[in-house]
Amino acid sequence: MSGTVPYRPRAGEIPTDPGVYRFLDADRRVLYVGKAKNLRARLSNYFAPLRTLHERTRRMVTTAASVEWTVVQSDVEALQLEITWINELHPPFNVRFKDDKSYPYLVVTLADEAPRAMVSRKRGIPGARYFGPYPKVWAVNETLDLLMKLFPIRTCKDSDYKRAMASGRPCFAGQIGKCFGPCSGRVTVEEHRANVDRFVAFMQNQDQRILGDLTRQMQSAAAVQDYETAARRRDQLQAATAFFEKSAVVLGAKVDLDVFGIDHDELAAAVHLFVVRGGRVRGVHSWTVDKELDVPLGDLVDSVLQNAYGDDLTPAREVVVPELPDDAEALETWLGTLASRKVRLRVAHRGDKAALLTTATQNARQSLMLYKTRRSADFTTRSRALEDIQEALGMADAPLRIECFDVSHLSGTNIVASMVVFEDGLPRKDEYRRFTIPSSSDDTDSIHQVLTRRLAYLAKPGRDDATAAGPAATADTSGLGPGVGNGDGESPDAAAVSERRRKFAYRPNLLVVDGGEPQVAAAARALEESGVEGIYLCGIAKRLEEIWTPDADFPVILPRNSDALFLFQRVRDEAHRFAITHQRQRRKRDIGSVLSGIPGLGPARVKELLKHFGSVKRLRAASETDIAEVKGIGPTLAATVHAHLRADGVSAPR
Numbered sequence: 208m209s210g211t212v213p214y215r216p217r218a219g220e221i222p223t224d225p226g227v228y229r230f231l232d233a234d235r236r237v238l239y240v241g242k243a244k245n246l247r248a249r250l251s252n253y254f255a256p257l258r259t260l261h262e263r264t265r266r267m268v269t270t271a272a273s274v275e276w277t278v279v280q281s282d283v284e285a286l287q288l289e290i291t292w293i294n295e296l297h298p299p300f301n302v303r304f305k306d307d308k309s310y311p312y313l314v315v316t317l318a319d320e321a322p323r324a325m326v327s328r329k330r331g332i333p334g335a336r337y338f339g340p341y342p343k344v345w346a347v348n349e350t351l352d353l354l355m356k357l358f359p360i361r362t363c364k365d366s367d368y369k370r371a372m373a374s375g376r377p378c379f380a381g382q383i384g385k386c387f388g389p390c391s392g393r394v395t396v397e398e399h400r401a402n403v404d405r406f407v408a409f410m411q412n413q414d415q416r417i418l419g420d421l422t423r424q425m426q427s428a429a430a431v432q433d434y435e436t437a438a439r440r441r442d443q444l445q446a447a448t449a450f451f452e453k454s455a456v457v458l459g460a461k462v463d464l465d466v467f468g469i470d471h472d473e474l475a476a477a478v479h480l481f482v483v484r485g486g487r488v489r490g491v492h493s494w495t496v497d498k499e500l501d502v503p504l505g506d507l508v509d510s511v512l513q514n515a516y517g518d519d520l521t522p523a524r525e526v527v528v529p530e531l532p533d534d535a536e537a538l539e540t541w542l543g544t545l546a547s548r549k550v551r552l553r554v555a556h557r558g559d560k561a562a563l564l565t566t567a568t569q570n571a572r573q574s575l576m577l578y579k580t581r582r583s584a585d586f587t588t589r590s591r592a593l594e595d596i597q598e599a600l601g602m603a604d605a606p607l608r609i610e611c612f613d614v615s616h617l618s619g620t621n622i623v624a625s626m627v628v629f630e631d632g633l634p635r636k637d638e639y640r641r642f643t644i645p646s647s648s649d650d651t652d653s654i655h656q657v658l659t660r661r662l663a664y665l666a667k668p669g670r671d672d673a674t675a676a677g678p679a680a681t682a683d684t685s686g687l688g689p690g691v692g693n694g695d696g697e698s699p700d701a702a703a704v705s706e707r708r709r710k711f712a713y714r715p716n717l718l719v720v721d722g723g724e725p726q727v728a729a730a731a732r733a734l735e736e737s738g739v740e741g742i743y744l745c746g747i748a749k750r751l752e753e754i755w756t757p758d759a760d761f762p763v764i765l766p767r768n769s770d771a772l773f774l775f776q777r778v779r780d781e782a783h784r785f786a787i788t789h790q791r792q793r794r795k796r797d798i799g800s801v802l803s804g805i806p807g808l809g810p811a812r813v814k815e816l817l818k819h820f821g822s823v824k825r826l827r828a829a830s831e832t833d834i835a836e837v838k839g840i841g842p843t844l845a846a847t848v849h850a851h852l853r854a855d856g857v858s859a860p861r
Contacts, residue, residue, distance in 0.1 A: 211255065212254065212271070215254040221247040221276070222278055223245050223247045223248070224279075225245070225278070225282050226242070226278040227279065227285050227289050227292065228241055228250060228276040230268070230273075230274050231271060231274070231275065233272040237292070238271050238298055238300050239267055239271075239299075240289055240296065242282075242289040244282055246276050246278070250274065253268050254268075257269070281537070283541060286513075286537045286538065286541050311328055312338065313410075314335050314338075315338075315360075315410075316332060317336050317407070318333055318335065319334075321361050321368060321388045321390070321399050322360065322361065323360075323361045323362060323363070324355070324406070326351060336407055354406065354410075355387065357406075357417075358409065359387030359402060360399060360406055361388025362385060362388075363381065363386040367386075372389065375392075377392050418448065421444040424436075425444060428440060461485070461486065462525075463523040464523050464524075464525050464527060464563075465480065465482055466481040466527045467511060467512070467526070467527065468480075468565075468568035468571040469528075469571055470568060470575045471496075471504070471507060475578065476496040476575065477493065477496070477571045478493065478494055478495075478571055479492075479493045479571040480567070481563060482523070493571070495574065505530050506533075508528045508529065508532050509532040509534065512528070512542070521545060521546050522543075522550045523550070524546075525550070525551045526542065526550060526551070527553060527560055527563070528552065528554060529564065589774070591771075592769075592774040593605040593606060595770065596717070596774070596775070599763050600717070606715075606717035607630060607716055608628065608629070608630050609630075609715060609717045609718075609778055610628055610629075610661070610719070611626070611627050611720070612624060612654065612657055612661075612718070612719070612720050613782035613783050613785075613786040614644075614653040614657070614721070615783070622643075622644040622645075622647050622653055623643055623644065623786060624644060624653060625639070625642070625783075625786035626640040626642070627639050627778065627782045627785055628715075638713070640661075641786075642660065644656055644657070650722065650725075651725045651726055654726050654730050655732060658734065658737075662733060662739050663737065665714060665737070665739045715742060716742070716743065717742070717743045718730065718743070718744045719747060719775070719778055720744075720745075720746045721779050723746055723748035724746075724755050727744065727746040728757065730746070730757075744757055752765070752772060752776065806847065807844050812839050816848075819837045819838075820837075827852050829849075831846050832845075
């Protein structure tokens, strides 16, 4: 169990049956709910060595204090139980949807004496016929306005209808030409019912032959000089043409289809849904999803389908997704139960359905980009986030310049750090900095070294570069404009030195470190030793997104969906991305330079060695047998690699 969490069950204790598992913290709060066809196989993925887990998965596993599971009889039961527990318990590490999925529909109340056409999000009206769903309320209102010109029926409220029928005076909507029911005094109840039947039949079939019929009627009326009738038919023809243009045919006339396009990254995902009924796109809907765990696309599809369908939307006969989840058969059974018919779940690889899936995915990609840029680029949102941070941390002013620091390494080797800069809530990538740390005892020592190095430019901005850099850490800004050095021992020119010193001398309002109490304490020590005053400091812990300040007994807890927390997360994740990218580049250069001269080792095998051992230091310590276990490395090549590493004169570490 070395390298994993202490509560890991023994392999033999976990059943191989299908079931649902729950990770719980020390207070018995459910953190994550998942399902599996084989509980032992799925849970073993969470109890791999912590260094191999994705950051957010590692955060969930280390936050938890125990894991429990419930065995069920089938995959379908596991799916149903998972949905029930997620909806009841709201685990913080499960996917969270951003909107209420309440779709607007065009509704005809057929059970009424004089049926009414209206727009509603409410489902289950007795005797009502629903058409849709539609992407937005304005879209269905626009459709209804067009259809009223073709099939004039009642649109007024029930109270207005009853009052008009009792008094014999037209309802207000009828007086202004917006209602064409019996209450308007223009038609009888029987005539109105006939109009409603034609309206419903048209919405079911949407036969385009109505365009030819209206054209002939218009021409016939004009021929006998009945220009009023001809004008009405002309207006109806224009309305019908506009209606068909708004619901273009994309597939066969009998095709019912739901197409889910999904685009995602480590933090969030966007979903774009095309609702195709009768070969036409009847509805379009987009929403965003927060991801606490870096789940694969198949698992994300699973969560999307569970949340997309319900009272507001019934599955079509065919549901197209970008990737089938592991429990596709169970999902099909569950969707079939909701739809009261067989539902097929599939991936489209070619043809019109694949083209529609590509379009949906492109829209999802655009939605995800807009979601992130709007939250970060909108001036009002940024201002509110900065004000909330100021209030939460007790700052005298809003943090108009934030600098965030993160440390990255691989088992204590290739230690690097990053500094990212946000001004007015936006990244200033030209002022990002990367640091190389030759040696360090742990992450807190690395944070102390880097903060000492950075604060030196504020304490004594005139000192020379070698003194400011100090022995502990060196800055590496290659590829980022003016920097400390080029990595080859050559000194930068005077202009570059001046520009670098000027940018490093900019004073931040807030220093943020990636970590909790220990990292904040190390940064506070560096800040105190530097003699720099008037700069606030905090850290954001990955476990529950807590904000720690120096000498605080308890963290600052920001609302989960607040703009302030989103900004902190974005700053922290940008620093992590920048640090890990630099660390990987150095690691590749390190192992590549040592191994490039060995006969028989190409880029693919070097990559496998790096993936397996992580660093040259660990590779040198490995035996021939250990090296031979790497994919693509046989006993002969392993002996060559082992001999080459011994011949370079560097002994194995102890």
